[in-house]
Amino acid sequence: MAAAGTSAGRGFPEGGGKLSAGQLYRQADLSGLAFATTAELAPLAGLEDQPRARQAIGFGAGIAQSGFNIFAIGPAGLRTQQAIKELAEATAQARKLPRDWVYVHNFAEPHRPVAIALPGRRAPAFQKAIHDLIEDLHAALPALFESEDFQKRRASLEQSIQAKTERSFAALREKAAARNIAVLRTPMGFALAPVHDGKVVEPEEFGTWPEAQQQAVREAIQTLEKELEETLRGIPRIEKEQRDALRELARKTAELAIGPPFDQVKTGFADLPEVLRHIDAIRTDLLENLGFLTAPDAAAQGPGQAAMPPGGPFERYEINILVTQADHAEGAPVIEELNPTLGNLFGRIEHFQIEGALVTNFRLIKAGALHRANGGTILLDARALLSEPFSWAALKRQEIVIEDVSRLIGLAATVSLEPDPIPLDVKIVLVGDRQLYYLLAMLDPDLARYFKVLADFDDAANRTPESEAMLARLIGGLAARAGLRPLDRSGVAAVIEYASRLAGDAHKISLLSERLSDLVAEADHIAGGEVHAAIQREDVEAAIARYIGRMSRLKEQSQEAILREIALIETSGMRVGQVNGLSVLSLGDYAFGQPSRITCTVRPGTGKIVDIEREVALGGPLHSKGVLILSGYLAGRFALNSPMSLSASLVFEQSYGGVEGDSASSAELYALLSALSGLALRQDLAVTGSVNQHGAVQAIGGVNEKIEGFFDLCAARGLTGTQGVLIPQANVQHLMLRQDVVEACAAGRFAVYPVAAIDQGIALLTGRAAGAQTDGGYPEGTVNRLVEERLKHFAAIRKEAGGETLHELGK
Amino acid sequence: MSGPTAIRRIVLRLRPGAADPAMLRLVAELARLLDIGIHGLFVEDEALLSLAALPFAREIRLPTFDWHPLDIEELARELRQSAARLRQLLDQAASSAGVSNSFETLRGSPELAGRLGAGDIVIAIEPRAAPLPRLDLRAGPDSASLMLLIPARARPQSGPFAAVIAPDSAAVLEIASRLALAANDGLILLSVQDKEGRRMAGHAADTGIPQSRIIRGQIPSAAAPEIIKGLARLHPRLVVMPLPDLAGDAWQVAINLGVPVLLVQEGGA
Numbered sequence A: 001m002a003a004a005g006t007s008a009g010r011g012f013p014e015g016g017g018k019l020s021a022g023q024l025y026r027q028a029d030l031s032g033l034a035f036a037t038t039a040e041l042a043p044l045a046g047l048e049d050q051p052r053a054r055q056a057i058g059f060g061a062g063i064a065q066s067g068f069n070i071f072a073i074g075p076a077g078l079r080t081q082q083a084i085k086e087l088a089e090a091t092a093q094a095r096k097l098p099r100d101w102v103y104v105h106n107f108a109e110p111h112r113p114v115a116i117a118l119p120g121r122r123a124p125a126f127q128k129a130i131h132d133l134i135e136d137l138h139a140a141l142p143a144l145f146e147s148e149d150f151q152k153r154r155a156s157l158e159q160s161i162q163a164k165t166e167r168s169f170a171a172l173r174e175k176a177a178a179r180n181i182a183v184l185r186t187p188m189g190f191a192l193a194p195v196h197d198g199k200v201v202e203p204e205e206f207g208t209w210p211e212a213q214q215q216a217v218r219e220a221i222q223t224l225e226k227e228l229e230e231t232l233r234g235i236p237r238i239e240k241e242q243r244d245a246l247r248e249l250a251r252k253t254a255e256l257a258i259g260p261p262f263d264q265v266k267t268g269f270a271d272l273p274e275v276l277r278h279i280d281a282i283r284t285d286l287l288e289n290l291g292f293l294t295a296p297d298a299a300a301q302g303p304g305q306a307a308m309p310p311g312g313p314f315e316r317y318e319i320n321i322l323v324t325q326a327d328h329a330e331g332a333p334v335i336e337e338l339n340p341t342l343g344n345l346f347g348r349i350e351h352f353q354i355e356g357a358l359v360t361n362f363r364l365i366k367a368g369a370l371h372r373a374n375g376g377t378i379l380l381d382a383r384a385l386l387s388e389p390f391s392w393a394a395l396k397r398q399e400i401v402i403e404d405v406s407r408l409i410g411l412a413a414t415v416s417l418e419p420d421p422i423p424l425d426v427k428i429v430l431v432g433d434r435q436l437y438y439l440l441a442m443l444d445p446d447l448a449r450y451f452k453v454l455a456d457f458d459d460a461a462n463r464t465p466e467s468e469a470m471l472a473r474l475i476g477g478l479a480a481r482a483g484l485r486p487l488d489r490s491g492v493a494a495v496i497e498y499a500s501r502l503a504g505d506a507h508k509i510s511l512l513s514e515r516l517s518d519l520v521a522e523a524d525h526i527a528g529g530e531v532h533a534a535i536q537r538e539d540v541e542a543a544i545a546r547y548i549g550r551m552s553r554l555k556e557q558s559q560e561a562i563l564r565e566i567a568l569i570e571t572s573g574m575r576v577g578q579v580n581g582l583s584v585l586s587l588g589d590y591a592f593g594q595p596s597r598i599t600c601t602v603r604p605g606t607g608k609i610v611d612i613e614r615e616v617a618l619g620g621p622l623h624s625k626g627v628l629i630l631s632g633y634l635a636g637r638f639a640l641n642s643p644m645s646l647s648a649s650l651v652f653e654q655s656y657g658g659v660e661g662d663s664a665s666s667a668e669l670y671a672l673l674s675a676l677s678g679l680a681l682r683q684d685l686a687v688t689g690s691v692n693q694h695g696a697v698q699a700i701g702g703v704n705e706k707i708e709g710f711f712d713l714c715a716a717r718g719l720t721g722t723q724g725v726l727i728p729q730a731n732v733q734h735l736m737l738r739q740d741v742v743e744a745c746a747a748g749r750f751a752v753y754p755v756a757a758i759d760q761g762i763a764l765l766t767g768r769a770a771g772a773q774t775d776g777g778y779p780e781g782t783v784n785r786l787v788e789e790r791l792k793h794f795a796a797i798r799k800e801a802g803g804e805t806l807h808e809l810g811k
Numbered sequence B: 001m002s003g004p005t006a007i008r009r010i011v012l013r014l015r016p017g018a019a020d021p022a023m024l025r026l027v028a029e030l031a032r033l034l035d036i037g038i039h040g041l042f043v044e045d046e047a048l049l050s051l052a053a054l055p056f057a058r059e060i061r062l063p064t065f066d067w068h069p070l071d072i073e074e075l076a077r078e079l080r081q082s083a084a085r086l087r088q089l090l091d092q093a094a095s096s097a098g099v100s101n102s103f104e105t106l107r108g109s110p111e112l113a114g115r116l117g118a119g120d121i122v123i124a125i126e127p128r129a130a131p132l133p134r135l136d137l138r139a140g141p142d143s144a145s146l147m148l149l150i151p152a153r154a155r156p157q158s159g160p161f162a163a164v165i166a167p168d169s170a171a172v173l174e175i176a177s178r179l180a181l182a183a184n185d186g187l188i189l190l191s192v193q194d195k196e197g198r199r200m201a202g203h204a205a206d207t208g209i210p211q212s213r214i215i216r217g218q219i220p221s222a223a224a225p226e227i228i229k230g231l232a233r234l235h236p237r238l239v240v241m242p243l244p245d246l247a248g249d250a251w252q253v254a255i256n257l258g259v260p261v262l263l264v265q266e267g268g269a
Helices: A051-062 A078-092 A123-146 A148-178 A203-208 A211-267 A273-288 A296-301 A342-346 A369-373 A382-387 A391-395 A434-443 A446-450 A465-481 A489-503 A513-529 A537-551 A553-563 A621-637 A665-677 A703-717 A729-734 A739-746 A758-766 A783-801 A803-810 B021-034 B046-053 B072-097 B170-183 B194-206 B224-231 B243-257
Strands: A070-073 A100-104 A114-118 A181-185 A189-196 A320-323 A334-337 A352-354 A357-359 A377-381 A427-432 A453-456 A460-462 A508-510 A574-576 A578-587 A590-604 A608-611 A646-652 A680-682 A685-687 A724-728 A751-755 B009-014 B037-045 B058-061 B066-069 B101-108 B120-125 B146-150 B161-165 B187-191 B214-218 B238-242 B261-264
Touching: A051 A070, A051 A078, A051 A427, A051 A453, A070 A434, A078 A334, A078 A377, A078 A427, A100 A123, A114 A273, A123 A148, A123 A211, A123 A273, A123 A320, A148 A181, A148 A211, A148 B243, A181 A211, A181 B046, A189 A211, A189 B046, A211 A273, A211 B058, A320 A369, A334 A369, A342 A369, A342 A391, A369 A377, A377 A382, A382 A391, A382 A427, A382 A434, A434 A446, A460 A465, A465 A489, A465 A508, A465 A513, A489 A508, A489 A513, A489 A537, A513 A537, A537 A590, A553 A578, A553 A590, A553 A703, A574 A665, A578 A665, A578 A703, A590 A665, A590 A703, A590 A783, A608 A621, A621 A646, A621 A665, A646 A665, A665 A680, A665 A685, A665 A758, A665 A783, A680 A758, A685 A758, A703 A724, A703 A729, A703 A739, A724 A729, A724 A758, A729 A751, A751 A758, A758 A783, B009 B021, B009 B072, B021 B037, B021 B072, B021 B120, B021 B146, B021 B170, B037 B046, B037 B072, B046 B072, B046 B101, B072 B101, B146 B243, B161 B170, B161 B194, B170 B187, B170 B194, B170 B238, B170 B261, B187 B194, B187 B224, B194 B214, B214 B224, B224 B238, B224 B243, B238 B243, B243 B261
Parallel strands: A070 A427, A070 A453, A334 A377, A377 A427, A578 A685, A608 A646, A685 A724, A724 A751, B009 B037, B009 B120, B037 B101, B120 B146, B161 B187, B161 B238, B187 B214, B238 B261
Antiparallel strands: A100 A114, A100 A320, A181 A189, A189 B058, A352 A357, A460 A508, A574 A680, A578 A590, A590 A646, B058 B066, B146 B261
16 A cells, blocks of 8 residues: 655644643642651551551451451552551450460370360460479389388289299199109200109110100100190299289389379369369379389489480370460460461471381470461461462361371371361461452352451552652651661652552552562662762662663563564654554563554455454454454444445554554554545554544553653654654543653653544544534545545445455455 | 409300390490400200100290100200300400400200309399299309309499498408499498498508498398398499308399399308
């Protein structure tokens, strides 16, 4: 398609519709806030800037009913979490002190340790009482068993039983001897042998004996063998009797000794039945296992010499304090767990190695964050929580069950423990982003059951003198907390204006404190180099420039491709069916605008506008929707009393990635109208904005980036004074343009045109009036008249050619 | 005070299946302190071999209580294996303590009175299994002048040495002092007469034991219960006693205190 040959600026409404410099950037107004630097400002407390979230958290933290846990969503940032924590801590002060929890040995089922709750701060006393008791007994009982009295009784008992054994054996020997038989000890047992003159009869001698005598010996031995067997079989029984008798003696002796100290310990915990039951269990177990205390090793070990080492026999009597409020001030605890693995949340069971085997016991049960937070509040990052296997599912239970992950996934078969579950009474505060929350709400119906309170943090606030003053205090607080220089008035204003730019709206300020905090930190670094006592506007602007500089590698590559005419974008002249559209590329936290050439061709057809992006699956649904709206616009605007006989093709030239969004639909319509009318469009202008079927131009996103993207290209080629960007009228309120753009506009070297309707835009782009419809149709020479005539022409061709032929044409 | 008691060696009579590494270590430690060697004596019981040659001979085995025919060749092989194993254990214990040792296998009567001589310490071990009768020290055929009684539950080897002093107990005192000196440990002197005790303490000090490490105690009589009472709280590691007068009570002392008792025949060694 040939260019129309009109010169740039011809018929262009000079100065008409351009935005003034004041409309391109809104400066901060700190006139109502008297301060020299932020050091003089009171820092923003808690969530003063987030009244909705503050009210929600206050409600969630204060209500006692279960399920009213809090899911805080909004911009991530340390300040948010810090503020939530401070608010939760303030609420927790009013709650009662939680209970202490200990795990103790289960004497009946050792693999299932018993959890005992004690009133807050009393667990250490319980632990010490039992430890001291056992240590005292450890020292006292061996001495008791070494006492003269006990030794006498034991020796007497042993001797009487020993004598019993010896008597039975001696009787056998005597009986055998009477029949000339001897009892001999063999390497593996006993045997009976005939004796003569006190010596075992040699085989040769035995052979010389008469048969009757030999037979008598054999019979005597056979008889004695039975008695020998009976005697030997009786020995284990006698030994067992001895053991039982000794054990009973020791038990009775010990019972007298340990009774008083046990009773004394119990008096300190008379109000705690579970504790008393456990003390009784210890006492019973001690009496049943006095061998620990009477063994030579135990005596040698002595008190105070690591008397209860891991795996030692006395360890079972110790108390494992899982959580105690002994070191906690008044009120309930507020715990933040940054790494919410299952183990870190619910506790874990550790093991130690004995001769190559991994073993464990109740003392190796370690508390998790939920144990520490039980009775209070726990703060968790939702993303981190959901990233950890098992943690989310486990959190929904109403009790703390310690489970071994390796067992859950079948990786370990080590003998482990099943500790008593501990009732969970904790206020959970999850902090996450909105997308995560809504995704979870969709996928997990339990979310609404367990997190009934939503604290929705605003990303941005309305920009008013009050909110600007609040932001000034927030910035000052961030700087002070981070140990940075204060900001002077100019510095604060620059940060506020940047916050507005971050919000993408001159009438809003972003509350993304993390990004603002980073900006202030970098500005402080620059201010240090400049030897500024306070951070000034130039420091902040330099920090912004450096940040953009670090992020703009791709932007520069894109612009270079245009400047070297690899990507074809014209910034002067006029072309039929060709317009400069604008798009935004987002790379993490950074976004930039870049121009794209949009072209359109038309021919007679069946009324179909072909979106080439869509045909090759490069266009997203919103883009396709925008293109389809164009058909509606044409049909509504140009009522021809005949079927639409147009076939048009629209394409983003040199676009090799996907195209999404409808912000280019106005540009596409301009290209279509140009192609139909044959009027050339100005290439020194770029266009953004979506359009509806009535031709109204609607707001789009990223307007600042788009304007700056086209400005940068024009500036690189040299500003001509005619270049500019058409933006939707509704986007004027969003303008927070870069200073160099504002300055160029103020100097008349660049322009931003607000457009409310397609007719306005097409007039700017073609230099010819769009034309309003009258009874006689559109006025002669107007854009719309030319379009209408071209459409009528296509309809006539279609009528003449017949449906089938045109159908073929339209394909 | 007479000259040093001549102690030649410790003679350890080893029976099949009677190997106890802890007992061997205890014996080896004593040998180290006395600077003497250990002689292991393994006796292949002649009577047993004679019995095994009889066609109807059989044994009841422990702890299964089942009867098996006694085969002379199998018995001989078992005895050889037992001897080899006991020799190995003795070698290990002696080597660990750094003392010399020898081993001898004999065939004959288990008592083997003729093999023991003056200056030999013969070991008697408290039987763990009841059927074995206790050694009757007085009536025994051994001619050894020293005998070490080891209780089944001997405690760890640490603490002072104790000597039970009777009139003319020079050999007891001399050996106990020698042990305490070698171990750089204390010496407990237990006597019926305080005067005797003081005199003996003086002799002990003359051997080089610091006075601070000598503890004297007086007991009403030299009967076993008095000795046990006198030593119970002092936790000696070994008790040295004279043989002729107190042998009847010696086992009682050893078992009740849980320590070895070395019996010394005055004038015999």
